[in-house]
Amino acid sequence: MAVSDIAASDIVETVPSALIVLDRNLNITSANRAFYQTFRTSAENTEGCLIYDLGNRQWDIPALRTLLESVIPHRASVEGFEVEHDFPTIGQRTMLVNARKIFSPGDHDGSILLAIEDVSEERAARKESKRNWQLTQSIVDTIRDPLVVLENDMTIVTASKAFLTIFGSTEAETHGRRVSELGQHQWDVPALRHLMEKVLPENKPIENFEIEDNFPGMGRRVFNLNARKISQPGNHAHRMLLVFEDITDRKQRERDAQMLTNEISHRIKNNLQIVVGLIAYEIKWTIAACVPGLKAMQARIGAIAQLYDLVSQSSRGQTVAIDAYLTDIAKSMSASLLGKQSGIEIVVKAEKLEIDPDRAVPLGLLVNELTTNAIKHAFPGGAGHIILSAERIGGDIELTVADDGVGMKNKIVAKVPEKRGADYVSIFVRQLGGAITTSSSEATGTTIKIRLPVLAGPSGGVEPLAA
Amino acid sequence: MAVILVVEDDVFIREVAEMMICDWGHQILSACDVEGALLHLRSLQSIDALFTDIYLKADVHGGCDLAHEAIRLRPALRVLYTTGNRVTQELQAMFAGGTHFLQKPYTEEQLQDSVETLLGV
Numbered sequence: 001m002a003v004s005d006i007a008a009s010d011i012v013e014t015v016p017s018a019l020i021v022l023d024r025n026l027n028i029t030s031a032n033r034a035f036y037q038t039f040r041t042s043a044e045n046t047e048g049c050l051i052y053d054l055g056n057r058q059w060d061i062p063a064l065r066t067l068l069e070s071v072i073p074h075r076a077s078v079e080g081f082e083v084e085h086d087f088p089t090i091g092q093r094t095m096l097v098n099a100r101k102i103f104s105p106g107d108h109d110g111s112i113l114l115a116i117e118d119v120s121e122e123r124a125a126r127k128e129s130k131r132n133w134q135l136t137q138s139i140v141d142t143i144r145d146p147l148v149v150l151e152n153d154m155t156i157v158t159a160s161k162a163f164l165t166i167f168g169s170t171e172a173e174t175h176g177r178r179v180s181e182l183g184q185h186q187w188d189v190p191a192l193r194h195l196m197e198k199v200l201p202e203n204k205p206i207e208n209f210e211i212e213d214n215f216p217g218m219g220r221r222v223f224n225l226n227a228r229k230i231s232q233p234g235n236h237a238h239r240m241l242l243v244f245e246d247i248t249d250r251k252q253r254e255r256d257a258q259m260l261t262n263e264i265s266h267r268i269k270n271n272l273q274i275v276v277g278l279i280a281y282e283i284k285w286t287i288a289a290c291v292p293g294l295k296a297m298q299a300r301i302g303a304i305a306q307l308y309d310l311v312s313q314s315s316r317g318q319t320v321a322i323d324a325y326l327t328d329i330a331k332s333m334s335a336s337l338l339g340k341q342s343g344i345e346i347v348v349k350a351e352k353l354e355i356d357p358d359r360a361v362p363l364g365l366l367v368n369e370l371t372t373n374a375i376k377h378a379f380p381g382g383a384g385h386i387i388l389s390a391e392r393i394g395g396d397i398e399l400t401v402a403d404d405g406v407g408m409k410n411k412i413v414a415k416v417p418e419k420r421g422a423d424y425v426s427i428f429v430r431q432l433g434g435a436i437t438t439s440s441s442e443a444t445g446t447t448i449k450i451r452l453p454v455l456a457g458p459s460g461g462v463e464p465l466a467a
Numbered sequence: 468m469a470v471i472l473v474v475e476d477d478v479f480i481r482e483v484a485e486m487m488i489c490d491w492g493h494q495i496l497s498a499c500d501v502e503g504a505l506l507h508l509r510s511l512q513s514i515d516a517l518f519t520d521i522y523l524k525a526d527v528h529g530g531c532d533l534a535h536e537a538i539r540l541r542p543a544l545r546v547l548y549t550t551g552n553r554v555t556q557e558l559q560a561m562f563a564g565g566t567h568f569l570q571k572p573y574t575e576e577q578l579q580d581s582v583e584t585l586l587g588v
Contacts, residue, residue, distance in 0.1 A: 259527075262552050266522045269551020270477050273572040277483035280575045298574045305572050309553050336574045 018116040021102070024109040026051050026068055038118055040089050058088050067099060072112055076101050082119075094123045143243075149230070150240040152200060154178050157239060166246075168217055179242065186213040192225065199227050199240050210247075222251040265308065272305050295337065296372050302332050303368040307360050319354035322363070322397070326350050326388045329367055337375050343383030344375060350390040353397055359432050359452070363399070366428035370401040370448055378405025378446060395454055398437075402447040469515035469586050472496040474504045474533065475549075476524045484518070487575050488582065500524055501533045508540050516585055521550040521558070531561040538563050547585045549573065 012019055018035035020028050031046050041055055051068070052060040063083050072078065077100040086092045098115040137158060140147060146163035148156045159174040167183060179196075180188035189211060198204040206227040215221050224245040231238050276298050283294050306328045307320070330346040338344050355363060367388060374386045389400045429436060434452035471488055475481035476499050485495045496514065498504040500523055507514065517537050523529030534546045546563060551571035562568070569581040 262522075262527070265552050266550070269571045270480060273480050273551065274477070276572040276574055277480060280483060280487065283575070295574070301572060302574065305551070305570075335577050335580060337576075339576060340580060 016117075018118075020046075020051070020114050020116070022051055022068070022112040022114065024111070026112075028054065029111065035116070038090070038116070039087070056088055058085075061085050064097070067097065068112070072099055072101065092120070093118055094120045145243050145245050147241060147243040148174070148179065150179070150196075150242060152238065154180075154196060154240075163244070166218075166244075167215070184214075184216065186211065186215060187225075196227060196240070196242075200229055200238050203229050205229070206242075212251075221246060221248045223247065268308060269305060272301055276301055292376065299333060299336050299372060300365060300368055302336060303329055303364045304361065306332055307364045318357075320357055320360040322353040322355055322390045323348070323350035325360065325364060326367065326390060329364055329371070330388055333368065333371055333375070337372065343381075344379050344386065345384075346371065346386045346388065348388045350388070351392055353390055353392055353454075355397070355452075356455075362428040362431040363452075366425060366432070366450070367399070367401060369424050369428070374401065374403040374405065374446065377408065378403040380406060384445075392454070393451070396434075396451045397454055399450045399452065400447065402445060404445040407442050407444065407446050468492045468494065470494045470496065470513055471516045471518055471582070472498065472504060472507050472514050474498045474500070474517065474519040474523065474530065476500060476520065480520075484578065487578055488518075491579060491582070493582075501526065501529050501536075504533055505536065508537050508544075514541065514544060516545040516547065516582075518547045518549070518582070518585075521548055522552065528558075528561060531558075531563075534563045534566060545585050547581055 012032045015032070016034055018032065018038045020031040020035055023029050028046055028049050028051055031043065036042055036046070039055065046054060052065070061083060063081075063085075067078060067081050067083075077098070079098045081097040081099065083095045083097055084093070085095070096117045096119045098117075100113045100115075101110050102113050103110040140149070140158065141161040143160060144162055146160055146166045148159045148163055151157050155176050155178055156174045159169070159171065164170060164174070169182070174182065180193060192206075192209055192211070195204075195206045195209060199206060206225060209225040210222060211225060212220065212222045224247045225242065226245065227240055227242040229238050230241050279294050279298050279301075283291055286294065307325065309328075326348045327350075330348050334342070334346050338346075371386055371388065378384060378386070384403060384405045387400065387402045389402075391398050391400075425436075429450055432450075432452045434450050436448060437451050438447060438449035440447050471493050473481055473485055473488065473495060474497070475484065478499070481497060481499070485497060489495055496507050496512065498507060504517070504519070508517075517534060519530040519533055521528060521530035523533070526532070530548055530550070534548065537544050538546065546566040547569060548562060548566060549569045549571055550558075552558070554568060554570070567581060567585050569577060573581075
């Protein structure tokens with residue numbers, strides 16, 4: 001059956017909108033079931049009544065009078081005429097009225113068909129939403145950092161007062177535009193665009209994306225951008241909150257601090273270079289027996305210089321990365337004591353562990369002493385491996401310096417080969433608050449293991465153990 | 468043997484480096500700043516390599532600027548930078564292509580290794 005085959009009366013009875021038909025005198029000639037249900041009335045109390053007299057004159061509304069007496073006589077139809085009224089039977093309601101003149105054959109005066117739709121709930125929801133939006137906007141406006149809210153298509157829905165003030169823009173200039181189009185396209189950065197495209201679909205926030213540029217009237221500024229997805233409960237539409245934090249002053253302080261660090265580092269390293277140079281000069285004129293000791297001294301100075309670099313590299317001077325530190329010490333010792341042609345290789349196998357800067361100096365010097373000993377005594381054939389390793393065992397860090405050389409047989413490692421070197425080892429281990437747990441020297445090589453607490457404790461009380 | 472221009476604002480460090488390089492049989496030219504180095508580089512003197520500190524007096528990246536100008540003047544020149552400061556990615560990006568680097572403090576062996584690598588010995 002086609003829609004055209006359905007009787008008009010059946011359609012009228014099934015539509016959800018309340019329908020009434022008025023004659024030229026505005027008397028109701030008929031109404032549908034939805035009308036009676038909505039306004040809690042019946043056909044007996046409705047048909048033949050003047051519309052204004054209906055239901056204790058609850059339809060005698062100025063707005064409806066205007067529609068029926070002033071608008072309809074001059075127009076064939078009216079759509080979306082909104083009537084807000086407190087109906088005695090159903091209370092405060094917002095009705096959307098559509099009116100159309102209808103003519104039947106032989107009826108020259110015609111009738112008026114009114115379709116009345118109760119849109120009270122929709123209007124209340126719209127009001128609530130508007131109130132929420134105004135509340136959000138007022139919160140947004142109190143936030144000191146400039147921020148914008150973006151639609152799914154990356155266009156700006158709203159910009160905070162701070163945003164408009166700081167970037168010298170107006171609401172009209174920002175609304176509906178993309179962030180990349182604002183100002184002098186300072187935010188038009190491919191990497192930022194790429195990240196922004198992931199915020200909504202992948203719920204992936206942007207954290208601390210830094211942009212430095214010249215801004216009209218502000219000069220050179222650095223901004224930190226943070227973005228995240230925002231959702232309203234019960235609403236599937238998502239928006240993005242993009243906050244601009246001006247970090248210019250903080251950045252300047254960091255740069256000043258960095259410059260000062262560089263300046264101090266330059267002076268310290270130059271002074272250490274002078275000391276290394278003085279030793280180099282001594283090496284030229286001293287007797288051959290003194291040369292190894294002086295070179296060992298140069299290596300110790302190199303270890304301290306490297307530590308200085310690693311401390312400044314580590315996160316704000318809080319900790320030193322042991323793995324990176326051991327790798328750098330190995331590199332430095334290979335270059336200064338072994339050279340490119342050496343058959344001795346220093347290998348680092350360290351877990352990602354960290355140590356406080358205060359203990360990093362003795363740790364570096366300890367590794368330096370043990371490795372120097374291995375280089376000097378373990379490989380009479382000039383070839384082999386020295387392994388520097390660090391691993392976490394419970395609350396301790398176990399540092400191992402091992403070689404696959406000739407070993408030192410029945411000697412106590414901590415006291416050979418040189419008294420000074422052994423003394424240094426003992427002092428450094430005590431300073432680290434640790435202890436030597438294994439000190440074995442077999443024909444297959446020498447292994448020294450030292451346990452240090454992960455966290456710094458009172459130092460100086462633990463005697464190293466000789467195996 | 469090569470002619471090496473040594474640029475270092477600390478007199479002691481420069482002279483010790485020169486002494487070491489001379490001991491290996493090379494010829495030395497020296498300068499304490501960018502201007503002094505450019506005088507040598509603009510002369511007709513044959514120069515094989517430039518060994519320059521990066522932080523020259525108040526000029527934080529003076530050695531980097533010098534190296535670029537030096538290579539512009541003498542495209543075949545080999546360059547070895549040195550500094551006590553940490554070599555960050557930003558600093559590394561300022562190095563001219565194909566150049567070498569030696570961290571301070573360096574020992575005689577480390578300098579010798581670097582110079583030999585630089586000269587392709």
